[in-house]
Structure formats: C-alpha cells, structure tokens
Amino acid sequence: MAGGRVTVIDIAKAAGVSKSTVSLVLQGSPLVNEGTRVKVSAAMRELGYVYNRGAATLRQTGAKSKIIGVVVNDLTNSFFAELAVGVDMVVQSAGFVQFLSNTSESIDRQREVIASMREHGISGLIVSPARATEAADFKPLVAAGIPVVVAVRSLPGAKVSSIVSDNHEGTAAAVRHLASLGHRRISFLGGFPNTAVFAERLTGYRDAVAEVGLGFDDELIVSSAPSRAGGADAIARTMAMGNPPTAAVCFNDAVAFGVCDGLRARGMEPGRDFAVVGFDDVIEAQTAVPALTTISVDPQGMGRRAAQLLLKQINAGKVEAENVTAAVRLVVRESCGAWQRKSGEELA
Amino acid sequence: MAGGRVTVIDIAKAAGVSKSTVSLVLQGSPLVNEGTRVKVSAAMRELGYVYNRGAATLRQTGAKSKIIGVVVNDLTNSFFAELAVGVDMVVQSAGFVQFLSNTSESIDRQREVIASMREHGISGLIVSPARATEAADFKPLVAAGIPVVVAVRSLPGAKVSSIVSDNHEGTAAAVRHLASLGHRRISFLGGFPNTAVFAERLTGYRDAVAEVGLGFDDELIVSSAPSRAGGADAIARTMAMGNPPTAAVCFNDAVAFGVCDGLRARGMEPGRDFAVVGFDDVIEAQTAVPALTTISVDPQGMGRRAAQLLLKQINAGKVEAENVTAAVRLVVRESCGAWQRKSGEELA
DNA sequence: TGACACAATTGGAACGTTCCAATTAATTGC
DNA sequence: GCAATTAATTGGAACGTTCCAATTGTGTCA
Numbered sequence: 001m002a003g004g005r006v007t008v009i010d011i012a013k014a015a016g017v018s019k020s021t022v023s024l025v026l027q028g029s030p031l032v033n034e035g036t037r038v039k040v041s042a043a044m045r046e047l048g049y050v051y052n053r054g055a056a057t058l059r060q061t062g063a064k065s066k067i068i069g070v071v072v073n074d075l076t077n078s079f080f081a082e083l084a085v086g087v088d089m090v091v092q093s094a095g096f097v098q099f100l101s102n103t104s105e106s107i108d109r110q111r112e113v114i115a116s117m118r119e120h121g122i123s124g125l126i127v128s129p130a131r132a133t134e135a136a137d138f139k140p141l142v143a144a145g146i147p148v149v150v151a152v153r154s155l156p157g158a159k160v161s162s163i164v165s166d167n168h169e170g171t172a173a174a175v176r177h178l179a180s181l182g183h184r185r186i187s188f189l190g191g192f193p194n195t196a197v198f199a200e201r202l203t204g205y206r207d208a209v210a211e212v213g214l215g216f217d218d219e220l221i222v223s224s225a226p227s228r229a230g231g232a233d234a235i236a237r238t239m240a241m242g243n244p245p246t247a248a249v250c251f252n253d254a255v256a257f258g259v260c261d262g263l264r265a266r267g268m269e270p271g272r273d274f275a276v277v278g279f280d281d282v283i284e285a286q287t288a289v290p291a292l293t294t295i296s297v298d299p300q301g302m303g304r305r306a307a308q309l310l311l312k313q314i315n316a317g318k319v320e321a322e323n324v325t326a327a328v329r330l331v332v333r334e335s336c337g338a339w340q341r342k343s344g345e346e347l348a
Numbered sequence: 349m350a351g352g353r354v355t356v357i358d359i360a361k362a363a364g365v366s367k368s369t370v371s372l373v374l375q376g377s378p379l380v381n382e383g384t385r386v387k388v389s390a391a392m393r394e395l396g397y398v399y400n401r402g403a404a405t406l407r408q409t410g411a412k413s414k415i416i417g418v419v420v421n422d423l424t425n426s427f428f429a430e431l432a433v434g435v436d437m438v439v440q441s442a443g444f445v446q447f448l449s450n451t452s453e454s455i456d457r458q459r460e461v462i463a464s465m466r467e468h469g470i471s472g473l474i475v476s477p478a479r480a481t482e483a484a485d486f487k488p489l490v491a492a493g494i495p496v497v498v499a500v501r502s503l504p505g506a507k508v509s510s511i512v513s514d515n516h517e518g519t520a521a522a523v524r525h526l527a528s529l530g531h532r533r534i535s536f537l538g539g540f541p542n543t544a545v546f547a548e549r550l551t552g553y554r555d556a557v558a559e560v561g562l563g564f565d566d567e568l569i570v571s572s573a574p575s576r577a578g579g580a581d582a583i584a585r586t587m588a589m590g591n592p593p594t595a596a597v598c599f600n601d602a603v604a605f606g607v608c609d610g611l612r613a614r615g616m617e618p619g620r621d622f623a624v625v626g627f628d629d630v631i632e633a634q635t636a637v638p639a640l641t642t643i644s645v646d647p648q649g650m651g652r653r654a655a656q657l658l659l660k661q662i663n664a665g666k667v668e669a670e671n672v673t674a675a676v677r678l679v680v681r682e683s684c685g686a687w688q689r690k691s692g693e694e695l696a
Numbered sequence: 697t698g699a700c701a702c703a704a705t706t707g708g709a710a711c712g713t714t715c716c717a718a719t720t721a722a723t724t725g726c
Numbered sequence: 727g728c729a730a731t732t733a734a735t736t737g738g739a740a741c742g743t744t745c746c747a748a749t750t751g752t753g754t755c756a
Contacts, residue, residue, distance in 0.1 A: 007712055018736045023714060033734060048488060053467040054402035055712035058741045081429045088450055096466040102436055116445040119401040140396060178623040228635045261637045278567045287576045355742055365707045371744060381704060398743035406711045
C-alpha cells in the first residue's frame with residue numbers, strides 16, 4: 001500500500017473506463033460526460049491518487065512544469081522576504097507554485113540553485129542576483145527559451161527583463177525634501193560603492209544636491225556595509241568630522257536604523273537633532289520610534305509586478321526583454337523632523 | 349535550436365557511444381572507461397545538455413526527486429526566514445534543493461502548496477503549520493511514506509517528527525531573571541491565546557511566578573496579535589491598569605519591540621523605567637536600542653536541526669517519529685535593566 | 697587453442713502521463 | 727432508412743531517463 005503508487009491505469013480500472021478518459025478528466029476537458037467525470041473523480045478520491053507531474057511534463061514535449069523559480073540573494077533581509085511574498089501571491093493565483101531559494105550572496109550557490117531549477121523544468125525565473133553575477137550567467141537560460149526577470153539589482157548588458165526601483169528619483173526626492181526643511185549639509189550614508197544600486201542612488205543624491213543649489217562635498221559620502229551595524233559605523237565616522245552634516249540620506253532602511261542607533265548612542269535624538277531618511281520602506285519603518293521617513297519601494301508590489309512580467313512572457317511564448325522601473329515615493333514620517341520644523345526655516 | 353531539447357541520445361550520437369553509456373557517465377559509475385568519460389563529458393558541455401530529472405525519477409520506481417519541501421506560515425516574520433535559511437544550509441550540502449513556500453496562515457493555501465509539492469515528488473517536508481492545521485492533514489503524507497518534520501508549532505496527535513523550542517523553560521527563565529532583579533509585578537504580554545505555543549509559554553510563566561513566590565494575578569496577562577503593533581497595543585492597555593507592572597515577559601520579540609515603542613510613546617524608557625524581555629532572539633534584537641534581553645531560540649539552528657532530522661529519516665527509509673525540543677537560553681542585554689540595578693534591590 | 701574471467705559497452709523494456717487517430721454510440725437531416 | 731454529423735471514448739505511441747540482461751572485446755591460464 002505504501003509502496004505501490006496509484007496511477008491513472010489503476011483508477012481507470014476502478015472506474016471502468018480507459019486511462020485516456022481519466023487523463024481527460026484530469027485536465028478538465030469538456031469532452032467527457034458528466035456522469036463518467038464524477039465516477040472517475042470518486043475513484044481518484046477513494047484510491048488516494050496523486051498526480052505525477054513529472055510524467056506529464058515528460059510527455060508534453062518542450063512544455064515546462066508549473067514551477068516558477070525565485071532566487072534571492074539574502075532571505076534574512078526582510079525586503080527580499082516581502083518580495084517573495086508578493087511574487088507568491090500572483091504566481092499562486094495563476095496556478096503555478098513557487099520554488100524559492102536563497103543564495104546568501106554566493107555566486108556558486110546561485111549557480112547550483114539555478115541549475116537545479118532548470119533540471120526540474122521551471123517555466124520561468126525571477127532572480128535578485130548575487131553580488132558578482134555577470135550578464136553572461138543567464139545566457140543559457142534565455143537560449144533555452146526560459147523567461148527570466150531580474151529584480152531589484154540591474155544587470156547591465158543582460159538581454160532579460162528587469163524590474164528595478166527608481167533609485168535615482170528616490171534619493172533625489174529625499175534630498176529635495178531635506179533641503180526644503182532648511183538643511184544645508186546633507187550626507188549620503190552606507191552601501192557598498194561597487195554596485196549598480198549604489199551608483200544610481202548616489203547619482204540621484206548628487207544631481208539633487210546640485211539642483212537645489214548646495215555645494216557638493218565628497219566628505220559627506222560615507223560608505224559602509226548595507227546593514228544596521230554598517231549604519232551605526234557610518235554615522236560614527238561622519239560625526240567625527242570637523243563640520244558634520246545635519247541630515248543624512250541613507251542607502252537603505254537597515255542603514256537608517258543603524259544611524260538612529262548611533263545618534264542615540266551619542267546623545268542625539270533622530271528627528272529632533274538630526275534628520276534621517278531611509279530607502280525601501282520595510283515593514284518596521286512605520287512602527288519604529290521615531291517612525292522612519294523613507295523612500296517607499298513596496299517590495300511586495302515589486303514582487304507582484306515581477307511575477308506579472310514573468311507570467312506575461314510565459315504566456316506570450318516569446319522572450320522579449322522588457323525593462324520597467326518601479327516608481328518610488330517619499331513617505332514623510334518622524335525621523336526627518338518635518339513635524340517640528342516649518343518649511344524653509346534655517347538651521348543653526 | 350531553442351526548441352529541440354538535448355537528450356542523452358543526442359550526446360550519445362555526438363560522442364559515438366550508446367545512450368546507456370551516457371547514462372552511466374551521468375551517475376558517475378566506475379564501470380565506464382576514463383577515455384569515454386571525458387569524451388562524453390565534452391559532448392555534454394558542447395551541446396549544452398540539461399539533465400531531465402523528471403524523466404529520471406519517473407523511471408526509478410518509487411524513488412523521489414531530490415527536493416525537500418519547506419512550508420512556513422509567515423515568511424515576512426524574520427524568524428521563519430531565518431529558519432528557512434538554516435534548513436537550506438544542510439539541505440543544500442546534502443545535494444538536495446529546497447522548495448520554500450509561504451502559507452500566510454491560510455489553511456487552504458497550505459493544502460494547495462503541499463499538494464503541489466507532492467506532485468513534484470518531494471523527498472521530505474518541513475512545515476511550520478498554519479494556525480488551524482489539524483493532525484489529520486498530514487495523514488496522507490505519512491501513509492505515502494514521505495517523512496515529515498513539524499517545526500516551531502507542535503501538532504498534538506500527529507504521528508510525525510517535530511522540533512519545537514522549550515517554550516515552558518524559556519518564559520520560566522525570563523520570570524526568574526526578572527524576579528532576581530527585584531521585580532514583583534511581572535506581566536505576560538501578547539500572543540493569541542488559542543495556540544499551543546501560547547499555552548506553553550504562559551504555563552512556563554505561571555509556574556515560575558509560583559516558584560519564586562509571587563502571587564498570580566490574572567490581570568497581568570494581556571493577549572494581542574503576535575506583532576509589533578500588537579505589542580504596542582498590549583502595553584497601552586496594561587499601563588492603563590490601576591496597579592501596573594514594572595516588567596513584562598513578551599510572547600515574542602516582535603511584541604517586545606512594540607512594547608518598547610509603546611513605553612517610549614508614554615515617556616518611559618525601556619530598560620530604565622520598565623523591564624522588557626522578548627522571546628526568539630531575532631537578528632534585530634542585538635542591534636536595537638536598547639538591545640533586547642530575550643530568550644534565544646536560534647531559528648537558523650532550529651532549521652538546521654529540523655533538516656538533519658528529516659535527512660536522517662529519508663536516509664533510514666523508515667518513518668519513525670521523533671520529537672525533539674530545542675534548548676533555549678536567556679540572553680541578558682539592556683532592555684531588562686540588569687546593567688543598572690544590582691541583584692535583589694527592591695523596586696519603588 | 698579452448699575455456700574462462702573480467703572490463704566495458706549496449707539494446708530494449710519500463711516508468712506514468714498526454715496526444716493523436718481511430719472507434720463506437722447517439723442524434724440529426726432529408 | 728441511410729448517410730452525415732456530433733458526442734464520447736479508446737488503444738497505442740511517444741517523452742527522456744534508468745535498469746537489466748546480453749554482448750563484445752581483451753587478457754590469462756592450463
């Protein structure tokens with residue numbers, strides 16, 4: 001009982017029909033009579049039939065199984081967990097199942113995971129690439145006609161679809177907001193310099209600084225690991241400067257939280273003594289004290305859009321690369337101090 | 349090119365051998381000559397061969413594919429993300445691939461997801477069950493000989509392996525610690541009352557309260573959603589009482605963070621004016637300000653142990669249920685105020 | 697030289713499903 | 727009442743792999 005698998009033939013025998021008819025029932029064909037349908041369904045329930053999708057996909061030449069692969073570079077970062085949840089929503093309702101794996105920024109692990117997914121015949125792949133990923137790494141996938149959507153991190157030169165947030169506009173909006181509150185020395189804190197995302201966010205910062213007529217000062221840019229600990233480190237180095245800033249645009253929310261920690265450790269209250277703006281709008285941003293002013297990226301929404309992009313390609317059959325940048329918006333909460341200062345007021 | 353899949357037959361033809369030989373190479377058999385092995389390997393590389401595991405598992409009667417399914421009830425909670433990462437570690441190094449899905453506490457989604465996983469022939473399942481899950485839901489799985497490990501939430505009555513943290517000892521240790529710091533009125537905050545985990549943690553709290561000779565007061569138990577917002581809500585209701593407590597054991601870290609938020613909103617500093625202890629030791633616990641005193645559960649470690657438990661069953665072939673409770677330990681940081689108060693001192 | 701072991705290779709059957717063409721049964725049109 | 731149409735069902739081939747039994751070659755021993 002535990003050993004012998006129940007097959008279509010078994011249930012065909014039990015229901016007194018042929019295996020072909022059972023197959024038709026399985027795929028909900030309108031060709032099969034209502035009476036036989038219920039008879040077959042009953043037999044399936046009774047014998048505890050489990051569909052063998054492996055055999056099915058084997059037969060359907062070239063057709064892929066109903067799996068969507070999702071690969072993220074850091075599952076412990078809640079941004080990516082939320083992204084995956086967003087993907088899962090639309091993927092599930094389209095009758096696919098999600099196959100999520102984590103690479104922990106390891107390029108080797110990423111290769112392994114993607115290879116495994118190919119072996120299992122995924123219909124499409126959504127990936128937030130590990131740090132050292134090259135455009136060529138996805139060549140074999142697209143050559144095999146498997147739709148790929150690159151999310152979060154852009155992969156210059158890759159001929160695949162992508163969805164990234166509008167990093168340039170995000171930091172620019174943050175700078176404009178801080179300037180409108182009267183800040184004249186605004187820092188850019190955190191992040192690893194050798195990534196595309198860092199470059200985009202920094203350029204947005206630079207352009208906006210010029211736009212609002214503030215002089216650009218290289219000293220105000222302090223990079224660090226894109227984590228809470230990195231943020232604490234960055235603000236410590238920043239405040240040790242001769243002419244410290246009064247506000248900071250942070251690489252992401254994790255850095256921003258670390259900056260808040262670091263400020264408190266020096267007896268300064270974020271939002272009152274120093275303005276902090278994050279990037280991502282992770283879930284904790286709104287419940288933290290003070291609530292974090294940040295650039296909302298809506299990771300769930302991004303996941304949903306990535307999934308829609310992928311499903312469109314899967315259904316269309318053609319693998320035409322499409323690049324979308326998700327709009328971002330500034331969410332003003334408490335950490336920027338807007339609630340206590342009226343617009344345009346000069347700082348000491 | 350994009351359409352025609354490359355099969356063993358293609359590479360057999362290219363290498364001038366039979367498909368059987370190619371198959372032997374594929375599984376690293378010692379029977380094949382070194383020379384032919386390199387010849388075949390070269391042909392595989394050249395033609396871009398992709399192993400079709402579906403066909404393989406189809407042939408190997410009864411044998412499962414190398415997938416481990418992992419199902420969690422809330423991926424946005426970093427505890428579960430960490431758990432999954434822990435599972436992934438040992439699972440990957442054993443040559444399996446992880447198939448992670450999220451149920452968002454929906455019992456229907458859970459059923460769908462698990463059904464999909466069965467169709468894809470998973471070798472085993474690790475699941476943190478959604479709230480209303482019943483023991484009977486896993487009956488078909490174990491009947492089919494698929495090893496199942498239930499993690500985090502116990503499922504009374506299910507004949508499957510399980511790994512849960514020592515909830516009773518955890519809250520008991522927290523109460524003992526707070527009592528040793530001189531606290532006399534200690535609250536238990538947060539969590540949904542109708543869950544097994546809540547019951548275990550509450551019992552630990554009650555037993556320890558009795559053990560250290562404090563009177564039990566029903567009013568001190570305030571339940572709420574097990575989230576940051578729920579914690580803020582619970583502390584607000586608690587402090588509105590006539591005779592408020594001076595310390596709280598929280599259902600989990602998320603609740604504890606919410607309690608800290610709520611205290612600050614009332615002008616009280618956690619760790620100085622009120623002692624807070626969490627449960628789980630999520631990553632943010634050590635970098636938060638104040639750093640959270642909490643019961644360390646080590647979700648990654650738990651994931652690793654769950655995976656080891658599952659692999660053991662898979663390799664043994666027999667499905668013998670084994671129940672392990674993971675040890676917990678109190679991690680004293682700042683939020684309990686231990687750093688500023690010497691042991692035994694009486695509170696106002 | 698024949699019998700034997702041993703190493704390396706091979707053709708065919710099987711796994712559980714879907715698809716195609718063919719068959720049967722029931723209904724319609726004239 | 728017979729051809730034509732429609733509805734429902736069916737047997738067999740095929741998908742890409744693994745396993746088994748059989749085959750080929752090569753060297754060894756009496």
